[in-house]
Amino acid sequence: MRRSEQTRAEDTLLRDTSRRFLEDTYAWDEGRSRRADRADHWRFAAELGWFALGLPERLGGLEGDGNQLLSILEEAGRVLHDAPLLANVLLAPKALSAMNEAVAIPLAEKLAAGEIRFAYVPDGSVHLSRSTMRLEGRSGVALGAAEATHWLVAVGSRSVDGASLLLLPANDAVRRTDFRLIDGRSASTLHFEDLAIPDDAALARGETAFRLLEDLNDRAVIGGCAEAFGALEGGLGLTVDYLKQRTQFGAPLSSFQAVQHKMAESFCEIEQMRSLLLWGAVALDASPDERAQAASALKVFLGREGLTAASRCIQVSGGIGLTEDYRIGHVYKRLQTVAALFGSTEAHIARLGDLFIPSTPPA
Amino acid sequence: MRRSEQTRAEDTLLRDTSRRFLEDTYAWDEGRSRRADRADHWRFAAELGWFALGLPERLGGLEGDGNQLLSILEEAGRVLHDAPLLANVLLAPKALSAMNEAVAIPLAEKLAAGEIRFAYVPDGSVHLSRSTMRLEGRSGVALGAAEATHWLVAVGSRSVDGASLLLLPANDAVRRTDFRLIDGRSASTLHFEDLAIPDDAALARGETAFRLLEDLNDRAVIGGCAEAFGALEGGLGLTVDYLKQRTQFGAPLSSFQAVQHKMAESFCEIEQMRSLLLWGAVALDASPDERAQAASALKVFLGREGLTAASRCIQVSGGIGLTEDYRIGHVYKRLQTVAALFGSTEAHIARLGDLFIPSTPPA
Amino acid sequence: MDAFFTADEIAFRDEVRAFIRENLPTDLAQKTRDGIHLAREDMARWNTILDKRGWAVHHWPTEYGGPGWTPIQRFIFEAECASADAPPLSVFGLYLVGPTIYTFGSSEQRARYLPGIRSGEAFWCQGYSEPDAGSDLAAVRTTARKVEGGWIIDGSKAWTSEGHFADLMICLARTNPNVKPQTGLSLFIVDMKAKGISLQPVITIDSGHSVNTTFMDSVFVPDDGLIGGVDKGWTYAKFLLSHERTNNAQVHRSRREFTRLKDLAAALPGSGGRRLIDEPAMCRRFTLVEANLVSLEVTVLRILADQTEGREPGPEASIVKIIGSELQQRITELAMEVLGEEGVKVEHEGDSLLAQEAQGWTKRHLFRRVVTIYAGSNEIQKTIIARSVLGM
């Protein structure tokens, strides 16, 4: 939040450059393809430093902070980008930092150069047998798993003992169900059917893995919310512009008090979400409890006030807001998607409750 | 809901007569006493037939139906009446109907004539020892207990086995804590400290009593909501009239779209509550399950949408809505009071949930 | 809510229920469960079955083929159809065009157009809204110019639902540009196969196609295509909007969908070995919707009871559009929480109950954003309540 003048200048440069690149390569038009995940764009994103930004210096990274990382995801969200940036900007750098340097350095180099791509494979019901090193079960929804070269696989995340974090090369031996999400992104479920994995695929096990998995999932939540926030903020701007142009009953829609107040309410909700994202950005590197609280508070806010803010934008836009060719419906779908991934709204309400209500009475 | 022309005519006559009487004797003015529970008014109410209306013919009553009974309570609520009508119009007739006729007939006669007054004493933690016939524990909030001649005491209402319904003459041997409620009504807690009661004080025991207690409490809920509804409907009318007179920024407040929409929202909520009350009126004599569902749905709606509707009226009224001399704050306090009595909003949400979600999976 | 019905009405309900059980094809019920925009032939099949029993146009007067039911009987019939997953009937012919024609049309028009609606053979669409006249119909720009033997219509219509398979359109067009906007409009019957008509599909955010933009380029409509008097179209349109007060509440569809959602949440596992619906937060959310749904049901019943006894519905009639549409959205929002990750997939894997149900819910959830916008947006309804009912 408080930053030196120089850091501010860097922030602004990063954000402006990112926004220009995204607007150039990802401009919204009615006929555009819903899938614009092109290899040349990915390489250019790498040249902009997006994938090096989250890596520590010792892995050849730029050691950017949470605010900078989230600003990239926000800007990508603003144009409704659908390539799997989240895992590569925010999650993979964290996982690589936790690895043996000998293995991590070459991977980090390739990540930074845009030569490999990670996908985060959240836990569904995946179990690893320690004795046989065989993997069994079904993953959660893994964004961009089909396009990835490497999978970061969360295993047994519900218990300290059963937890592992695996790094697997993307692998046709694993049965994969690919599907699109309603916001246009591609994702997969991985089915592990008695899959033998090498010993060194486990980046962490037990308590270390458990903590790392919580960290990665909180990062996914916070980063996903940053993308959703960018989409929502862009959506409000689009809506207000439309209201100024659209005339009904002889006056611009923007002049009706009830419409004005609805937009003011959405603005309030968006600004609160911006605040929670600022917290999320510093919480990325804070204590696990504070990080978890920030992540869950964000997710709860997105799933309730965020969705409300977006649906209000559709409402005041009228019929056009319901059409596939217009952008605001896609904003809503992006928010709805993020609200459903990485733990439901009610699950995060329950988690936040556990964190902030002490289980024993106060002394 | 559907009624013959004749019944409609009777309904209208009853409501009009009640309203005229209440407006005459209970007109709102800034200096009026908060306690207008006068003996002459009570006798006149008896002459209007209010207390005979709920009694069956065999007890000398007028055998009015739920709609008519609730219309009296609605009208009383509209003028923010604070005498304990609920127990005497809606609850005592039911309890007397369940009694031995030899005892019930003289009591019914006196009730109808306005010579005795009942108070409903909800259960708090009251326990009756069957062997010693001694009463122990503390009641819930009993409206009008200090002014009553007879108490209808709910005992052990949480279990079928422990349930009893007692009829006790009001009695100075029972320790009583009297207090006012925020809506101006007087109420008491009764403390039974090893009180011996005669055998014939128990109108019902066990399962019969359990069902009767549920019935009485549902009646208290439905009747209380009728009073609250009358208050709220009157409050909306008052507020809209004020908005038409009050000028700000060079125009009547009623001309601002945001204010109009707020009042339209309150109107929608009030009409839904009117519908639920219609259901409540027929449900008074329906199956226990339907009665319980109607009562809990009403209570939930009052505690949520009803309070929202009332607080919106304060909001649009501005500063005057916050003053004790103005009526709308008292409407809010009446609603808040009814919301807190006879089971909290969350308790009724839980109860409604138990009733409408079957505990075993559907076949 | 049995307490509301008379013994005769309960018997009527049993009769309807039995008829549906015996006559509703199971594949139609399945399609209704799965889909959101049904195909024309599926709607027509059910319409024909009902017509044979004399129940297709259940709210029309008997002289035009209605069964002579009271409004309460119609409520019961509609509730039973919905709860058995019967396909919806085509809303425009039945609720809009039929009453317009038998109220304002000529006897020739009645003879020519009503039978097709009743039997389900003819499908209609509505041509009221335009790209620049959404909520504000007085801004309609489509013109109808008098020529020998008929009229020439030029303009475009927005949000033409079912236009791509409709046979006929009921079309509002400006016949007099020299009077104030509301008074210069007339109603026409337009053959959708007429020369000069072209349609452009509008894909909605559920990725479905049920809506179109209709372009009319010098479309000729013969004289007998004019409904009622010239320049009276606004009056007719307003009459119908105030006449059909409860259909927009969609109370039966909401009850049916809510029951299905409840069943789904009772069949899915939650945390800690419980059913999903027994998780406290889920149970509480269902319960709060139930309290609102039941209040809508009673509100609709009370309007119909008034009508049954010949009284004009009071101001409560104007609220059912608002509360009914908000409730439809709350139900699908709850569905998204029930579905979890499955709810945001476009394609679903396997034949689990969850996978089967997910697609329909997701599409409904997205498409239902429309219900607070169409048929007079809820903002417009609130202004109407404030002005007409509260006198503000």
Place this chain on the structure above:
Amino acid sequence: MDAFFTADEIAFRDEVRAFIRENLPTDLAQKTRDGIHLAREDMARWNTILDKRGWAVHHWPTEYGGPGWTPIQRFIFEAECASADAPPLSVFGLYLVGPTIYTFGSSEQRARYLPGIRSGEAFWCQGYSEPDAGSDLAAVRTTARKVEGGWIIDGSKAWTSEGHFADLMICLARTNPNVKPQTGLSLFIVDMKAKGISLQPVITIDSGHSVNTTFMDSVFVPDDGLIGGVDKGWTYAKFLLSHERTNNAQVHRSRREFTRLKDLAAALPGSGGRRLIDEPAMCRRFTLVEANLVSLEVTVLRILADQTEGREPGPEASIVKIIGSELQQRITELAMEVLGEEGVKVEHEGDSLLAQEAQGWTKRHLFRRVVTIYAGSNEIQKTIIARSVLGM
């Protein structure tokens, strides 16, 4: 939210915390917990204690006695005071009158009035609103007529909080009826003991007396009672409203009260042998408030951080009044659910924790209906956001 603070700020917090622990009299903390409208002498006592330490006017410039803190330090100080149940300082002198006088007043006025505010000896009230000028200050009718050596003020002021024990009023009066409403107003300092002033108590719905109507009948104010220039009052009043952007959020009071409510719900028994706070519905409602409260806290911090680094707060500043006031009401609404029947009693029985806490919560709940109305109603704030921020 420790991640937001620097090590220096954490050290500062410890210093403040230690000072309060040693210097806040326990009876004052108890009164703050119990009451809602504190007595003048209780507020003054705490003000004096702070003044001795140099912390009373913590957001004033150092030249007028401020401690030279950054906005973040002020946030920390206020949070610590609230969390220790220190009495609130008199809001008018500290936040409104002081800045008005040191910004627009003469050096004589500064010398004469600022020390009393700083020490807590002088109490002020605000005379802006009038019976017919609530949200619309341009409608102020109170007049100030120039006479030899001063002004004669006539009119009445509504909602004069703390007027019944204030020494002085800052009063907006019309000095020029011949210009447009906003430009003909001036600001005056009025001695509340002056001849011609009378007060009528206004009892609010919590049955408390903190507000008055003030009548001014030919009240003489000497020339040196005029602040700044004639007819400049509107400008000054607006400047201050835009200057003090975060106080209306009442974030520290909300945090403190929410924590107390949480402690109460953790101490009360719920059903099934659980603590009340462990009942799922209760836990969920607390959690949802927490998510909103923390977002308000960060929003306020972010505005203050901008100020600390010399940037003008962005548009986010205009939202804290709205979200802060709504949250205050949500907290007391939750309190009513926690209290149950006890919450609607005027008198409470026994010395249980519940009985002790109930009265304060009930009064707060009722009185806090005001927070979405005063200081520019939330409707007015929304219009400001739509127009000034969104350009609608």
